[in-house]
Amino acid sequence: MTTTATTATATTTATATATAQAAALLVEAVRAGRTAEVVSLLDGMTDAERRTCFPRLKAVRQELRAERWSAESRRAQPALHAAGAACQTGAAAVANWLAAVDMRWSQASPAVLLHVLGDRDPAWLADVVHRLAQRPSGSNVSYELMAGLVRLAGCPVPTTEAYLRGWLDHVSGGWQRGGTVCDRLRRDPHLAELVAALFRTEGIGAQLGWLSADGPDGWTGALARLTAEGALDRRAMVDACVARLLRGGASAELRVFLRLLHDLALTPEEERLRTADWTALASDGVPTVASHAQSVLGTLALAGELAPRRLAEATDAVLFRTEKKLVRAQLVLLGKVLARDPAAAGDLLPAAAGAFGHEDSDVQERALKLVERHVGKVTDPQVREELAGAAEQLIPALRSRAVRTLGATPPEARPVVHEEVLPPPPLPVRLTPAPATTVEVAEDISALLASGSDVAAFERTLDRLVRQAHRDREALLEALAPVVARRWWADPELRRGHPSDGFFARRHELFDSTRAFDLLLATLYGEVRTDTLHRVVREGVPNSGCAHNSLARPFEARMWEAAHRLRTDPQPFLLATPTWGTGLLEADELVDRLDACRRAGSRVAPVDFGQALLRVRRDDRTAAVAAAERAAALGTEEGKRLARLLRAERTAPSVTRRAADTRILVELGEVPDLQGEEFPAALRLLGRPASPYSDRWYCAHWSDEIRRHWFAVLPERPELVAARLLRDVSGVAVDDQRGAAAAVLPRLAEADGEAGEAAHLCLAYGLGARHAEDRLAAVDALLVLAARGRLDADRLGADLGQLVRRGAVKAARLADAVRTAAATGANATVWAVLRQVLPVLLADLATGARTASARGLGELLAVAAECAERTGARGGLPHLSSVADRRGASRLVTQARRLRAALAADSAAA
Structure with a gap:
C-alpha cells in the first residue's frame, strides 16, 4: 500500500516536472519567435498540458504589451498568437485571443493556426469561426483563417460584413492562383449564399465597386456570366439587385449594383413585370439610378408596354425632382409618346403641365411648348380647362403666351405688390x-x-x-x-x-x-x-x-x-466681462465696477481694464456722456481715462483696396484713438495699420472657435476685425477652402457696429464659396444685415461684379447663393444686389471679351428675372439688350430676354 502511494506520488511529481519543463520550453520558443518549434511542442501536448501553459503565455503577453513595437515583441508575437490560441479551450476565449488588438499586426499565419486548432470538435470550430466573423471588419481577422475553419467544421458559411469583405479581397486578389474572377467564383462552394449577402449588407457596395474592374473579368461581369450559366438563380439575382437599388443609399454604394443590372441585360418581359419598381426609382432614386429607371420606362412606353396612365403617374413623380436633366428628359419622352399615340394626350398633357410650376423658367417653357404642340389632340373640355388653370403657375411672359394658346384667364390688371420677407434681427x-x-x-x-x-x-x-x-x-x-x-x-x-x-x-x-x-x-x-x-x-x-x-x-x-x-x-471680479453676448459692455456697468474696485481697494489689472475700454458702448452718445460724468466723479485714474474715452469721438482708419491675383483685399491705416497710452501694448496693436499680406500666410490660428472671441474684442468696430480676417474668408471662394465663412460671417452680421468695406467683401467671398455650408452662412449674414438696415446692396453688388469678373467668385456658385436668399422671400434685397452685379458682367459680353464670368451668367440672369417679376422692378439695365438680341435659345439668351421683358413690362400689368 505504501509502495503504491509512493510510486503514484513519484509519477505525479515526474509528470508535473515534465509539464513544467514543456511549458518552459514553449515559452522559450515563443520568446525567440521559433514558430515551427512552438507548433512541434504543442503537437506533443495533451489538452490538459496545454491549459497549464496558458498562464505563463498570458504573462508573456502582458510583458510584451508594454513595449508593443519593440523588436523583441514583433519577433515573439506570431508564435505567441498561435500558442495562446492552442492552449485555451473556450470558444469565446480563443476568438478573443485571435482578434486581440495588441496582436493585430503580428499574427501567426492562417496555416499555422488551422494546424494547431484542427483537432478540435467541429461544433467548437463552428462556434469560433462565427464569433470571429461577428467582429468589426477593421479587426484584421484573416479571411483564410475563417474560411479554413468553415471547411474543417463543415458549418454554414457566416455572411457577416467582416467575412464578406474578406471574401471580396480574397477573390479579387487571387491572381497569383491563376484564372479570372469568374473562375475563382465558380469554384467557391458557398457562392450563392455569399452573393445573396452582398445585396443585404450595407456599405459593401463601395468596396465591391472599387474592386470591380470594367470588362468580363470584373465582378459584375463575372456575376452576370455565372447567372447566365445557371450557377446563380437569375430571378433571385434580378430581384435582389432591384431591391438594393430601391433601398437607396450613396451613389458610390449603388453604382456597382446598377452596373450589375446593366450586365444582367433584362429582357423586355422582366422589365415590364417591374414597372412599379422603375416608377419608384425614377421618383426617389439617386440621379444615376433614376436616369436608368426613366430610360426603362421610356423604352416600355415607346414599345406600347406601358399604359399612358402609368406613364402619367411616373411623370408626376419625376417632375417633382430638382435635377433639371431628368425633368427635361421626361418632357422629351412625353413628346415622343404623344407623337406615336395622339390618344394619350388626355392623360399625358396634364402631367406635363405639372412642370408649369418648376423653378427653372426653361423647364416651364419646354413644358408649355409641349402642351401647345399637342393640345389640339385633346377632346375633353375638362382637360383643356385643367391645362388653362395650370398655366397660372407660369412666369409672366409665358403666362401671357398661354392666354393666347391655351385660353388661360388673363391676370387682373393691378400693380405688383411685393412684401419683402426678412428674418427678425437677432436679439x-x-x-x-x-x-x-x-x-x-x-x-x-x-x-x-x-x-x-x-x-x-x-x-x-x-x-x-x-x-x-x-x-x-x-x-x-x-x-x-x-x-x-x-x-x-x-x-x-x-x-x-x-x-x-x-x-x-x-x-x-x-x-x-x-x-x-x-x-x-x-x-x-x-x-x-x-x-x-x-x-x-x-x-x-x-x-x-x-x-x-x-x-x-x-x-x-x-x-x-x-x-x-x-x-x-x-481679483474680486473682472472689469471686462461684457454685458451682452456680442462682447458689448454697458458704460454704467463699467462705472459701477470701477467704483466697487475703488471701495474695495483692489488693484486694477491693466489688460483687463484696457479690454473693458474697447468693449464699452459708445454709440449711444447721451448715455455715454452721462456715464462719463459719473466716471470722472470717482476721482481715480481709471475713472478719468474712461471719462476721456466716452467723451471722445471715434476715428476711422483709412481704407485702401488692393488687388492681387484674383483677390480684392483691403488695408487699414492707423487708428489714432486706439494708440493712446491708456491701452497696454498688446491692445495698441489693434490701432496699428493692418494688411492681409504678411510674411507668414500660414499660422497656428486655425481654430474656428477662437475667431468668435476676436469679434468680442472690438464689438462696436467689426470692420477692424473683418479686414484682418478677409484673406481667410477669401479662401473659401478662391482656394475652395472650407469653414472660414461659416465661422466669421454670422458673428460679423450680429456685431454691434456698422459693416464697412471689409465686411462687405467678406460677405461677397462667402456668397461665392465652394462649399454649401459656407454659402448658407453667407446667405444668413446677408439676410441679417438687411434686416438690421446695415446692408449696402450697391457696395456688395459692385464688389461681387468685380470678383466674378476677376474669377475670384464663380457665377454659378453666386447664383446658387442668391437663389437661396430669394427663396426665403428677400426678392427685393437680392434684386438690389444683382442690379449692380449684372451690368459689369454683361458689359464684357457686349464688348466680346472672353471672361470666366460668362459661365453661370445665365443662372444669375434667371434669379434676377424671377426677383424682378416678383417685386415689379422696372427700368433699363445696361448692356442687357445686346445679350437679349442675340440669336439662339441658349439659357443665357432666354433669361436675358425674360429679364428684359420683366423690366419693360407695363407697371399697370401684373
Whole structure:
C-alpha cells in the first residue's frame, strides 16, 4: 500500500516536472519567435498540458504589451498568437485571443493556426469561426483563417460584413492562383449564399465597386456570366439587385449594383413585370439610378408596354425632382409618346403641365411648348380647362403666351405688390449673473472643456472662476478636482518631468478657449511656475508673425494676466466681462465696477481694464456722456481715462483696396484713438495699420472657435476685425477652402457696429464659396444685415461684379447663393444686389471679351428675372439688350430676354 502511494506520488511529481519543463520550453520558443518549434511542442501536448501553459503565455503577453513595437515583441508575437490560441479551450476565449488588438499586426499565419486548432470538435470550430466573423471588419481577422475553419467544421458559411469583405479581397486578389474572377467564383462552394449577402449588407457596395474592374473579368461581369450559366438563380439575382437599388443609399454604394443590372441585360418581359419598381426609382432614386429607371420606362412606353396612365403617374413623380436633366428628359419622352399615340394626350398633357410650376423658367417653357404642340389632340373640355388653370403657375411672359394658346384667364390688371420677407434681427443676449457655489463653477468649466463655448459662456465662466478663486480658493480647488484629474497637464506621463511648468513654459499661444482655461486651472494647481507668469506678463506674448497677430495677442495677454493675478493677487471680479453676448459692455456697468474696485481697494489689472475700454458702448452718445460724468466723479485714474474715452469721438482708419491675383483685399491705416497710452501694448496693436499680406500666410490660428472671441474684442468696430480676417474668408471662394465663412460671417452680421468695406467683401467671398455650408452662412449674414438696415446692396453688388469678373467668385456658385436668399422671400434685397452685379458682367459680353464670368451668367440672369417679376422692378439695365438680341435659345439668351421683358413690362400689368 505504501509502495503504491509512493510510486503514484513519484509519477505525479515526474509528470508535473515534465509539464513544467514543456511549458518552459514553449515559452522559450515563443520568446525567440521559433514558430515551427512552438507548433512541434504543442503537437506533443495533451489538452490538459496545454491549459497549464496558458498562464505563463498570458504573462508573456502582458510583458510584451508594454513595449508593443519593440523588436523583441514583433519577433515573439506570431508564435505567441498561435500558442495562446492552442492552449485555451473556450470558444469565446480563443476568438478573443485571435482578434486581440495588441496582436493585430503580428499574427501567426492562417496555416499555422488551422494546424494547431484542427483537432478540435467541429461544433467548437463552428462556434469560433462565427464569433470571429461577428467582429468589426477593421479587426484584421484573416479571411483564410475563417474560411479554413468553415471547411474543417463543415458549418454554414457566416455572411457577416467582416467575412464578406474578406471574401471580396480574397477573390479579387487571387491572381497569383491563376484564372479570372469568374473562375475563382465558380469554384467557391458557398457562392450563392455569399452573393445573396452582398445585396443585404450595407456599405459593401463601395468596396465591391472599387474592386470591380470594367470588362468580363470584373465582378459584375463575372456575376452576370455565372447567372447566365445557371450557377446563380437569375430571378433571385434580378430581384435582389432591384431591391438594393430601391433601398437607396450613396451613389458610390449603388453604382456597382446598377452596373450589375446593366450586365444582367433584362429582357423586355422582366422589365415590364417591374414597372412599379422603375416608377419608384425614377421618383426617389439617386440621379444615376433614376436616369436608368426613366430610360426603362421610356423604352416600355415607346414599345406600347406601358399604359399612358402609368406613364402619367411616373411623370408626376419625376417632375417633382430638382435635377433639371431628368425633368427635361421626361418632357422629351412625353413628346415622343404623344407623337406615336395622339390618344394619350388626355392623360399625358396634364402631367406635363405639372412642370408649369418648376423653378427653372426653361423647364416651364419646354413644358408649355409641349402642351401647345399637342393640345389640339385633346377632346375633353375638362382637360383643356385643367391645362388653362395650370398655366397660372407660369412666369409672366409665358403666362401671357398661354392666354393666347391655351385660353388661360388673363391676370387682373393691378400693380405688383411685393412684401419683402426678412428674418427678425437677432436679439442681444444678456449674460447671466455669476453663481453662488463652487460646484456650479466646476460644472460650467467641465462643460466648457468638453465642448467649447461661445463668447457669452466663456466670459461668464471666466468671471465666475475669478470670483470664486478670490472668495474661497480651497473650496474651489476641491470642487475642481474631478475636472482637473482628466486634463492632460495633470497626467505625470504627459508632463514628462516638468511638474510645475510643462507645456505652458514653452508655448504661450492660446489657440482656443479650452487652452485658455487649461492655463488658468494649471495655474491654480501650481503646474505653471510663477516666474513663467511674470515673464509673459512683463515681456508680452511673442509676435506670431501672421495677419492674426493683432487679434490674438489681446485675447492671450488678458488670459495670461488673469492667470498671473490668480497666483499673485486674486481679483474680486473682472472689469471686462461684457454685458451682452456680442462682447458689448454697458458704460454704467463699467462705472459701477470701477467704483466697487475703488471701495474695495483692489488693484486694477491693466489688460483687463484696457479690454473693458474697447468693449464699452459708445454709440449711444447721451448715455455715454452721462456715464462719463459719473466716471470722472470717482476721482481715480481709471475713472478719468474712461471719462476721456466716452467723451471722445471715434476715428476711422483709412481704407485702401488692393488687388492681387484674383483677390480684392483691403488695408487699414492707423487708428489714432486706439494708440493712446491708456491701452497696454498688446491692445495698441489693434490701432496699428493692418494688411492681409504678411510674411507668414500660414499660422497656428486655425481654430474656428477662437475667431468668435476676436469679434468680442472690438464689438462696436467689426470692420477692424473683418479686414484682418478677409484673406481667410477669401479662401473659401478662391482656394475652395472650407469653414472660414461659416465661422466669421454670422458673428460679423450680429456685431454691434456698422459693416464697412471689409465686411462687405467678406460677405461677397462667402456668397461665392465652394462649399454649401459656407454659402448658407453667407446667405444668413446677408439676410441679417438687411434686416438690421446695415446692408449696402450697391457696395456688395459692385464688389461681387468685380470678383466674378476677376474669377475670384464663380457665377454659378453666386447664383446658387442668391437663389437661396430669394427663396426665403428677400426678392427685393437680392434684386438690389444683382442690379449692380449684372451690368459689369454683361458689359464684357457686349464688348466680346472672353471672361470666366460668362459661365453661370445665365443662372444669375434667371434669379434676377424671377426677383424682378416678383417685386415689379422696372427700368433699363445696361448692356442687357445686346445679350437679349442675340440669336439662339441658349439659357443665357432666354433669361436675358425674360429679364428684359420683366423690366419693360407695363407697371399697370401684373
